[in-house]
Amino acid sequence: MIQQIYPQVIHPFRYELNKDMQIAAAHFIPHEAAGQCANMHGHTYFINITVAGDELDDSGFLINFQQLKKLIHNRFDHTVMNDHKDVFSDTAAEHFPTTEVVARKIAEIVQEHLDTLPNKPTCVQVFVRESPTSYVVYRPKAGKQ
């Protein structure tokens, strides 16, 4: 996490902010194809959120770093991902808490908040490392998540 180089995202904005955070959480993937991952187990997720925009707010921020931590870390740290029924589902694959879906959900939660800000920043990338050898990068497409 510290001093790690993340995959870069090409975007047209003037400012780009990156927030790292670490989340300890459990999950299981409720599908027979998941093998051992169908059993409850834990990860230390390393997450990097990239927010970009052309305008800053009245405080000179794209978004306050602490706000991003509150939105994601405070919500999911030391929890079971599957328990967040407002975010994940055990019956619909597009809402299983796989690394891919976790990355997309984080992008959606962040963007929902960014949409309330007057300077209208955009979440352009979410990086989620689930283990030392596995990570996912999610990049929302313009106009849809």
Ligand SMILES: [Zn+2]
């Ligand atoms: Zn897992």
